[in-house]
Amino acid sequence: MALDIVSRSKCFGGTQTTYRHASAETRCDMRFSVFAPPHAEREAVPVVWFLSGLTCTEENFTVKAGAQRVAAERGLMLIAPDTSPRGEGVPGDPAGSYDFGFGAGFYVDATQAPWSTNYRMRSWLEHELPGLVGRELPVDMMRQGIMGHSMGGHGALTLALREPSRFASVSAFAPIASPMNCSWGEKAFTRYLGPNRTMWRTYDACALIEDGARLPGLLVDQGTADGFLAAQLKPELLEAACEAARMPLTLRRQDGYDHSYFFIAGFIADHLRWHAERLG
Numbered sequence: 227m228a229l230d231i232v233s234r235s236k237c238f239g240g241t242q243t244t245y246r247h248a249s250a251e252t253r254c255d256m257r258f259s260v261f262a263p264p265h266a267e268r269e270a271v272p273v274v275w276f277l278s279g280l281t282c283t284e285e286n287f288t289v290k291a292g293a294q295r296v297a298a299e300r301g302l303m304l305i306a307p308d309t310s311p312r313g314e315g316v317p318g319d320p321a322g323s324y325d326f327g328f329g330a331g332f333y334v335d336a337t338q339a340p341w342s343t344n345y346r347m348r349s350w351l352e353h354e355l356p357g358l359v360g361r362e363l364p365v366d367m368m369r370q371g372i373m374g375h376s377m378g379g380h381g382a383l384t385l386a387l388r389e390p391s392r393f394a395s396v397s398a399f400a401p402i403a404s405p406m407n408c409s410w411g412e413k414a415f416t417r418y419l420g421p422n423r424t425m426w427r428t429y430d431a432c433a434l435i436e437d438g439a440r441l442p443g444l445l446v447d448q449g450t451a452d453g454f455l456a457a458q459l460k461p462e463l464l465e466a467a468c469e470a471a472r473m474p475l476t477l478r479r480q481d482g483y484d485h486s487y488f489f490i491a492g493f494i495a496d497h498l499r500w501h502a503e504r505l506g
Contacts, residue, residue: 238298239264265301272369272505279376290487333381336418371395383431395504397445403464449483
């Protein structure tokens with residue numbers, strides 16, 4: 227087996243496992259967590275990918291979101307990948323900031339040195355990891371959904387908009403709606419991709435929609451007490467892009483909720499049931 231088991235526990239009749247593998251794309255060991263529902267013991271099951279936000283690893287969603295109970299009930303496999311390459315020789319942010327480098331891969335394939343050697347999160351998630359999962363785990367790759375939070379919401383939206391035939395369902399919690407138009411994204415894209423903003427458009431959900439990408443539907447939850455709402459997340463830009471493109475968007479503004487995993491835990495059941503209905 228090409229996967230090393232880091233940890234495994236019984237959970238709601240299924241198993242919660244953290245795997246590690248040597249990635250050819252990122253040139254380092256990468257980790258991801260998998261919840262396999264009880265149904266996976268007898269048949270291939272649909273999968274929902276969850277992409278996490280800044281500072282996170284594969285562990286945050288796994289231990290904080292409270293997703294396993296509903297996933298077990300609905301027969302969904304949940305996969306939460308790490309958010310960046312890590313390890314000896316992998317460059318981080320020299321300044322040690324939280325919004326670039328380790329824990330902040332932004333789900334792009336970097337083109338600028340020294341990041342371009344390891345920061346190939348797009349290729350890892352679009353090609354290498356799905357291929358590995360499809361070969362090694364009891365998953366029905368014809369039934370995939372994706373969701374994410376914050377930076378991971380950006381990642382989920384852009385991966386799905388670039389590959390609409392792969393994902394039957396897409397949702398997000400407090401996504402960075404347009405990284406090209408906020409300081410988090412401008413900092414990351416300038417360093418990873420260089421100064422040519424035209425090259426950034428393939429990693430911006432609003433730009434992708436403006437350029438013709440479409441999804442059959444999208445569910446987004448955003449807390450109104452989120453401290454990053456106005457400066458970084460800007461859901462109104464996604465709302466405007468979807469309206470102009472006549473692309474169905476359910477944007478729910480949740481009164482009083484912040485940016486934390488308490489917010490995600492409050493609505494994760496809604497999202498998983500929404501995915502399950504579309505994955506069959």
